[in-house]
Amino acid sequence: MTSAPVLRVQDLRADVAGQQVVEHVDLEVTPTGVTALLGRNGVGKTSTIKAVMGLVGRSGTIELDGQDISTLPTYRIAGLGVGYVPEDREVFSALTVSENLRLAERRGSEHRYDLVYELFPELSERGQQAAGTLSGGQQQMVSLARALLNDNRVLLVDEPTKGLAPRLVTEVAHALARAADVVPVLLVEQNLQVVRDLASTVVVLTDGRSVHHGDASSFLSDPVATQRLLGVHGGKDPAGAV
C-alpha cells in the first residue's frame, strides 16, 4: 500500500484582489481519509483551496498524484479529478436537484448515482424540486453530491457545516465520513468536533503560512497549541467551534 500523498503543495503563494493572502503554504493530503485545513478567520484557507483549483493567481508547486498541476486552468484540474465543494455551495437555484446533478456529470468519468443516493436519500426524493427552494443543509448535500458523483482523486471541501443547525451538521459530517471512505478529502472546517470526528491529519495556517502539519488528535488535544493557533482550547471547548 502506498502512502504517497494524493495532493502535494509546496511554497504556495496566491493573490486575491491584488494582495498576497497566501504567502507560504506547504501541505499534503493523505491518500485516504480526511486532512483538515485549520486556522482563524481570514488566514487564507479558502484562498489556498482556490489556488489549488486555479481560481486565483498562484505560484509554487501543486502536484496531483505526482503530476504538476500548478499552471493548469481550472477545467483541466477538475478534469484530472480534483472535486471542489465551495463555501457558498453554488447550486443552480432555478434548476431541479436532478438537473443540478446531471450538469455536474463529467465526461469520461463514471457517475456514481448509487453512492450519492445512498448517502443522501433525500436528494432522490427531492429530485424534481428547484434547488433554490431547499434548505441550506439540503443545498450543501447537493453541492457535496455533485463532487461525489464523479470519479475524483481528491475532494476540496470548504466549510460544509457553516451555518447549519446541529442536526444537519451531524448529517453532513456523517456523509463526509462516508465520502472519505471513497475519496480523500481536504476539509476546511471551523467546527472542531467535526474535525475531531473525521480528520486524521491537520494542517494549520496563520497569516497565509502553514505553521503546523501533523496528527489531528495530538494537535486537538493540545490546549496550548489550539489556543495559540486557533484561539480556542481544542480539548475542552463544549461547542467545538473555533
Ligand SMILES: Nc1ncnc2c1ncn2[C@@H]1O[C@H](COP(=O)(O)OP(=O)(O)OP(=O)(O)O)[C@@H](O)[C@H]1O
Ligand atoms: N474578494 C476578496 N477581496 C478582498 N480581499 C479578500 C477577498 N477574498 C479574500 N480576501 C482576503 O484574503 C484573506 C484570506 O481570506 P480567506 O477567505 O482565504 O481566509 P479564510 O481563512 O478562508 O477565512 P474564513 O475562515 O473567514 O473563511 C482575508 O484577509 C480576506 O479578507
